[in-house]
Amino acid sequence: MKKMERWLRVSELAMRLAALGFAVTASALVGSDRQVRMFFSLEKRAKFTDLKVLVFLVAANGISAGYNLLQLVRCFVGMMKGGVSFGKGFAxxxxxxxxxxxxxxxxxxxxxxxxxxxxxxxxPELQWMKICDLYSRFCIQAGEGIACAFIACSVMIIISCISAFNFFRLYGSNKGCKNSHGSW
Amino acid sequence: MKKMERWLRVSELAMRLAALGFAVTASALVGSDRQVRMFFSLEKRAKFTDLKVLVFLVAANGISAGYNLLQLVRCFVGMMKGGVSFGKGFAxxxxxxxxxxxxxxxxxxxxxxxxxxxxxxxxPELQWMKICDLYSRFCIQAGEGIACAFIACSVMIIISCISAFNFFRLYGSNKGCKNSHGSW
Structure with missing residues (x-):
């Protein structure tokens, strides 16, 4: 049980670090994404704010990074102090x-x-033309940002499973629960 | 404890029914969505397959509906038999x-x-024009479908919390867990 506790703590710490890193990278890549192209004398710009959903992506990953940073501090303080207790409410x-x-x-x-x-x-059915032929560098950088966001949210899903485990096991009593759950 | 068990069972049953209903409605609304308009002698059609993401929405909600139907059968059989047991694996x-x-x-x-x-x-920055002025009926029906899909996935999120509770509490022992968890 103690081994499992230790493994869980290290896992959560590693996952939160990974989520923080990938969320920051995703925000930075998408948030700095812009390209200027000259068509004869006409200057055309593509920037991430042209697509509101990319602004949402930057904001969501920024908030997620800030949140995971706070949680990392909480994890470190908990590990240093060793005996800081929190109950069902905090979980x-x-x-x-x-x-x-x-x-x-x-x-x-x-x-x-x-x-x-x-x-x-x-x-083509809706007359929405592809833009990545014109702004290839913009699209590649946005794609890299979205790939990082995908990894960041996959890691967040694993973290949410760990914290669900940490919370719901507080309600269990091995014997009683198995019986009561088993009657389904 | 028994009262809570009963409440949980009824909640899960009600939620799965709601998820089934809304997922089927979303699939039906989006899957039957099409509109034909005449512009002078030119016939223009909008159908849900024009946007691949709407096909994905129909498929995802169809699979979710089928899955919740199976789970409903499992819930009913469990309630009828009363003592059908399943352990950690099934949970x-x-x-x-x-x-x-x-x-x-x-x-x-x-x-x-x-x-x-x-x-x-x-x-407008990407020359993607709005199409809902042309196909208003198509857009309204798609919007209703997406609203149903929103409710269906919100209900699925609540169901996933209930099943997380049902699974992870099997690992808990009220006293031990609180202590071990509390050392964070």
Whole structure:
């Protein structure tokens, strides 16, 4: 049991570090994404604010990075002090926040991926033309950002499972629960 | 404890019924969405297959509906028999499937919502024109479908919390866990 506790703590720490890193990278890549092209004497610009969903992606990953930084501090302080206790209330707050972060970052990533597919392939039936032939560098950088956001939200999903475990096991009593659950 | 068990069972049953109903409605609304308009002698059609993300939405909600139907049968059989037992393995399968369903339906809904925003408002910077002025009936029906998909995936998220509770509490022992968890 002690071994498992230790493994869980190290896992959570590593996951939060990874989520922080990938969320920051995703925000930086997408948030700095812009390209200027000259068509004869006409200057054409593509920037990430042209697609509102990319602004949402930057914001969601920025918030997720800030949140994971706070959680990392909490984890470190907990490990240093060793005996800082928190009960169901705090476990519920961590569980809820992790769930919300996982769902928000996933939504932002899915919506951005949809816009990226439209930018890459276009939708001729609706007269939406692909733009990645014109702004290839812009599209590549946005794609890298979305890939990082995908990894960041996948890691957030694993973290939300860990915090669900940490919260819900407080309600269990091995014997009683198995019996009561088993009657389904 | 028994009262809580009973409440949980009724909640899960009600939630799965609601998820089934809304997922079927979303699939039916989006899957039957098409509009034909005449511009002088030119016939123009809009159908849900024009946007691949709407096909993904129909498929995701169709699979979610089928899955919740199976789970409803499992719930009913469990309630009738009363003593059908399942352990950690089965609880893990239900937990995993519920999580996957919640994330897949949320992704599909977010991507479809992004496409809907583009269809409604357009993105003039990228020369993607809004199409809802031309195909208003098509857009309204798609919007209703996406709203149903939003409710269906919100309900799936609540269901995934219930099954997380049902699974992870099997690992808890009220006293031991609180102490071991408290050392964070």
């Amino acid at each position: 519920f707050v961590v569980f809820s926040c992790d769930q919300i972060m996982a769902y928000v970052t996933l939504s932002a990533m899915a919506a951005a991926a949809q816009a990226a597919v439209l930018a890459l392939l276009g939708q | 893990f399968v239900v937990f995993s499937c519920d999580q996957i369903m919640a994330y897949v339906t949320l992704s599909a809904m977010a991507a479809a919502a992004q496409a809907a925003v583009l269809a409604l408002l357009g993105q």
